Amino acid sequence: xxxxxxxxxxxxxxxxxxxxxxxxxxxxxxxxxxxxxxxxxxxxxxxxxxxxxxxxxxxxxxxxxxxxxxxxxxxxxxxxxxxxxxxxxxxxxxxxxxxxxxxxxxxxxxxxxxxxxxxxxxxxxxxxxxxxxxxxxxxxxxxxxxxxxxxxxxxxxxxxxxxxxxxxxxxxxxxxxxxxxxxxxxxxxxxxxxxxxxxxxxxxxxxxxxxxxxxxxxxxxxxxxxxxxxxxxxxxxxxxxxxxxxxxxxxxxxxxxxxxxxxxxxxxxxxxxxxxxxxxxxxxxxxxxxxxxxxxxxxxxxxxxxxxxxxxxxxxxxxxxxxxxxxxxxxxxxxxxxxxxxxxxxxxxxxxxxxxxxxxxxxxxxxxxxxxxxxxxxxxxxxxxxxxxxxxxxxxxxxxxxxxxxxxxxxxxxxxxxxxxxxxxxxxxxxxxxxxxxxxxx
Amino acid sequence: xxxxxxxxxxxxxxxxxxxxxxxxxxxxxxxxxxxxxxxxxxxxxxxxxxxxxxxxxxxxxxxxxxxxxxxxxxxxxxxxxxxxxxxxxxxxxxxxxxxxxxxxxxxxxxxxxxxxxxxxxxxxxxxxxxxxxxxxxxxxxxxxxxxxxxxxxxxxxxxxxxxxxxxxxxxxxxxxxxxxxxxxxxxxxxxxxxxxxxxxxxxxxxxxxxxxxxxxxxxxxxxxxxxxxxxxxxxxxxxxxxxxxxxxxxxxxxxxxxxxxxxxxxxxxxxxxxxxxxxxxxxxxxxxxxxxxxxxxxxxxxxxxxxxxxxxxxxxxxxxxxxxxxxxxxxxxxxxxxxxxxxxxxxxxxxxxxxxxxxxxxxxxxxxxxxxxxxxxxxxxxxxxxxxxxxxxxxxxxxxxxxxxxxxxxxxxxxxxxxxxxxxxxxxxxxxxxxxxxxxxx
Numbered sequence: 100x101x102x103x104x105x106x107x108x109x110x111x112x113x114x115x116x117x118x119x120x121x122x123x124x125x126x127x128x129x130x131x132x133x134x135x136x137x138x139x140x141x142x143x144x145x146x147x148x149x150x151x152x153x154x155x156x157x158x159x160x161x162x163x164x165x166x167x168x169x170x171x172x173x174x175x176x177x178x179x180x181x182x183x184x185x186x187x188x189x190x191x192x193x194x195x196x197x198x199x200x201x202x203x204x205x206x207x208x209x210x211x212x213x214x215x216x217x218x219x220x221x222x223x224x225x226x227x228x229x230x231x232x233x234x235x236x237x238x239x240x241x242x243x244x245x246x247x248x249x250x251x252x253x254x255x256x257x258x259x260x261x262x263x264x265x266x267x268x269x270x271x272x273x274x275x276x277x278x279x280x281x282x283x284x285x286x287x288x289x290x291x292x293x294x295x296x297x298x299x300x301x302x303x304x305x306x307x308x309x310x311x312x313x314x315x316x317x318x319x320x321x322x323x324x325x326x327x328x329x330x331x332x333x334x335x336x337x338x339x340x341x342x343x344x345x346x347x348x349x350x351x352x353x354x355x356x357x358x359x360x361x362x363x364x365x366x367x368x369x370x371x372x373x374x375x376x377x378x379x380x381x382x383x384x385x386x387x388x389x390x391x392x393x394x395x396x397x398x399x400x401x402x403x404x405x406x407x408x409x410x411x412x413x414x415x416x417x418x419x420x421x422x423x424x425x426x427x428x429x430x431x432x433x434x435x436x437x438x439x440x441x442x443x444x445x446x447x448x449x450x451x452x453x454x455x456x457x458x459x460x461x462x463x464x465x466x467x468x469x470x471x472x473x474x475x476x477x478x479x480x481x482x483x484x485x486x487x488x489x490x491x492x493x494x495x496x497x498x499x500x501x502x503x504x505x506x507x508x509x510x511x512x513x514x515x516x517x518x519x520x521x522x523x524x525x526x527x528x529x530x531x532x533x534x535x536x537x538x539x540x541x
Numbered sequence: 542x543x544x545x546x547x548x549x550x551x552x553x554x555x556x557x558x559x560x561x562x563x564x565x566x567x568x569x570x571x572x573x574x575x576x577x578x579x580x581x582x583x584x585x586x587x588x589x590x591x592x593x594x595x596x597x598x599x600x601x602x603x604x605x606x607x608x609x610x611x612x613x614x615x616x617x618x619x620x621x622x623x624x625x626x627x628x629x630x631x632x633x634x635x636x637x638x639x640x641x642x643x644x645x646x647x648x649x650x651x652x653x654x655x656x657x658x659x660x661x662x663x664x665x666x667x668x669x670x671x672x673x674x675x676x677x678x679x680x681x682x683x684x685x686x687x688x689x690x691x692x693x694x695x696x697x698x699x700x701x702x703x704x705x706x707x708x709x710x711x712x713x714x715x716x717x718x719x720x721x722x723x724x725x726x727x728x729x730x731x732x733x734x735x736x737x738x739x740x741x742x743x744x745x746x747x748x749x750x751x752x753x754x755x756x757x758x759x760x761x762x763x764x765x766x767x768x769x770x771x772x773x774x775x776x777x778x779x780x781x782x783x784x785x786x787x788x789x790x791x792x793x794x795x796x797x798x799x800x801x802x803x804x805x806x807x808x809x810x811x812x813x814x815x816x817x818x819x820x821x822x823x824x825x826x827x828x829x830x831x832x833x834x835x836x837x838x839x840x841x842x843x844x845x846x847x848x849x850x851x852x853x854x855x856x857x858x859x860x861x862x863x864x865x866x867x868x869x870x871x872x873x874x875x876x877x878x879x880x881x882x883x884x885x886x887x888x889x890x891x892x893x894x895x896x897x898x899x900x901x902x903x904x905x906x907x908x909x910x911x912x913x914x915x916x917x918x919x920x921x922x923x924x925x926x927x928x929x930x931x932x933x934x935x936x937x938x939x940x941x942x943x944x945x946x947x948x949x950x951x952x953x954x955x956x957x958x959x960x961x962x963x964x965x966x967x968x969x970x971x972x973x974x975x976x977x978x979x980x981x982x983x
Contacts, residue, residue: 387877
């Protein structure tokens with residue numbers, strides 16, 4: 100290793116690798132060449148062995164893999180706070196769907212996704228998994244910003260934003276895959292079928308077939324609410340998970356969002372089929388959907404990661420806050436303060452998300468050979484003092500605003516909280532313009 | 542008003558007064574003379590009428606009353622993250638109580654309270670209501686830092702930190718009141734009886750008598766856990782609320798913390814007796830104590846405010862995050878997304894806290910004649926863009942780190958996130974020293 104040249108050396112911090120051995124280096128270093136991590140070790144050793152073109156001093160900081168936000172509708176930042184505290188159907192049908200129909204277009208999705216990316220980078224997320232309409236706008240935002248993402252064109256059996264004729268929704272989704280799949284190593288394509296109650300069995304099967312053909316991820320909302328359960332039961336005589344199973348959709352390249360209303364047998368099925376599941380506690384709380392059986396899913400070995408869901412039901416994309424909520428909600432729900440430990444939750448937000456996306460070969464931990472997606476947290480703050488246990492701090496005390504620097508794909512995209520590569524002021528101005536059209540107070 | 546001179550004029554922001562009419566000024570201003578607000582109005586008008594020695598430009602910001610943290614054990618910052626994810630009894634008896642016994646002293650409490658104050662000011666809290674041991678240390682921290690607080694010496698019928706002989710616990714508490722009650726207009730004294738199961742009826746009655754004599758607030762934990770309910774029932778043949786009622790302790794100068802395990806009749810009693818109640822959802826979640834019936838308490842008109850509890854069970858003092866959790870928890874718990882609206886929760890964290898403390902004459906809203914406790918939030922950030930509804934943003938999107946400036950008692954104690962009057966670095970260094978003694982990883 101001596102004589103090796105790195106492009107970037109992050110040196111001197113408390114390094115949490117989140118690799119298989121959950122290694123913690125008190126005074127560690129991470130060396131990056133091009134877009135990859137080439138070494139992780141003690142600062143003293145690595146500093147001697149490896150010369151670097153740029154050094155980030157992480158002394159007094161915590162260094163860890165970037166967070167993976169497993170469930171977003173990123174462009175919904177433009178509806179942040181438009182309608183809150185309303186019954187679900189009123190919220191959806193009188194506010195969100197009409198706003199989407201009236202105001203979405205590729206430009207809106209481009210700028211609103213860039214806004215989401217700015218917010219995500221500033222709160223330590225380096226990979227997000229998205230599904231929405233006009234997803235070409237999101238793809239352009241990912242290419243332009245430097246973040247990593249899995250992006251899915253949305254599919255629903257109704258007239259949808261950008262796809263007025265549902266008869267061509269699968270064609271449009273496949274066209275999206277073909278347009279973007281080779282454009283960037285940071286962008287993976289996907290198809291997002293809205294749900295088992297808004298997509299017919301034919302649509303679901305057809306979408307999965309396209310995903311299989313192109314080896315991309317198939318996504319769907321699943322078992323989010325009691326109403327969905329009742330509807331699926333009524334229409335197909337089976338619960339949502341059984342329905343997807345019967346259609347042959349459950350495998351390691353399927354990612355299901357929410358899984359709130361799942362019973363023991365269904366949890367086993369999700370585990371055995373290696374399906375990915377996103378847990379989105381804040382959205383489930385705000386929409387009163389219910390509490391997903393996370394401790395049982397973790398115990399059964401379900402591939403669970405953490406997500407924020409869209410900004411209309413959260414209303415932010417801060418994964419640190421989501422970790423905190425995830426750790427606490429299940430304790431009170433089950434009456435057991437030992438459930439959902441800080442380490443389990445932090446692992447979900449990093450390696451767990453990578454596993455659910457089938458991306459553990461490239462992200463989710465700090466290990467040589469993986470992509471250099473790294474965040475540096477400034478521990479030198481009152482609310483992070485003192486420090487007894489790093490994972491406790493990550494989950495119960497750290498907030499997105501504590502992230503000082505962010506490296507994605509080997510590039511420093513935030514330094515001392517200043518974004519590089521995207522113009523935060525321009526993005527906010529553009530989204531404010533869009534919101535002024537959408538209405539109410541701005 | 543023309544020709545009036547102010548010491549400080551905050552001008553140009555979106556001003557939320559949280560006064561009786563919940564006024565919102567799109568381009569407002571607040572004028573301060575000495576320690577008081579002297580005018581609130583449109584920036585254009587006030588700017589012409591009032592000259593000021595110092596002007597804070599709040600353009601692009603939200604201006605509101607400082608938050609009131611109704612329940613803290615401030616010095617427990619020194620145990621932040623020491624022990625998490627443990628069964629309650631193990632956490633308390635094997636970690637927290639031994640650490641308190643071994644490591645608390647007045648100096649520890651002084652520095653750890655200063656750390657809490659730094660954290661609170663940096664996250665928009667301007668008044669906190671505290672109860673702990675060695676509370677003289679907390680009083681010195683409040684005097685030195687410039688924050689406003691109600692501070693209570695803790696009383697428990699066991700040997701306690703600083704009071705090895707429980708026989709003198711009431712005397713010690715009264716001595717605390719006498720030592721500090723005239724020291725500062727920012728400091729009110731109080732007595733905090735730990736709970737109905739750790740204090741005898743005689744102790745509770747005696748403490749309340751002292752409080753009545755000195756016209757100060759009486760505090761106690763109340764109905765926090767099922768175990769407490771069972772214990773009180775077994776020992777006194779009645780539930781905790783009935784017990785306090787029977788002892789004659791429920792009145793407007795009593796503040797009860799938690800009120801998790803209260804039924805309909807007890808909620809009515811709490812409302813009719815004008816008792817103050819602190820709601821602490823994050824602590825209740827983390828310790829798996831249960832979910833307090835907040836929507837019912839609000840509907841019945843109970844004097845409820847919001848608190849974080851101590852850092853060992855949260856693990857931060859960020860009232861913005863506490864608001865978010867409070868707004869979401871009851872929605873999912875009751876299955877109704879319209880419960881606990883953003884406005885209700887934000888009002889609890891401001892005016893509601895003042896009401897529970899009996900301090901609405903001086904804090905809780907921006908109105909002429911009240912003390913100048915004001916916070917300024919920087920809205921010009923990705924996660925606060927766009928803005929449709931200010932209260933939604935406060936509760937669902939804003940975090941403590943978004944607070945830019947803090948005024949307490951007319952003094953600017955934070956400007957552009959730099960604390961004035963206390964030395965943040967020295968405080969963190971001191972608490973790190975203390976924590977190094979307490980042990981484990983530091």
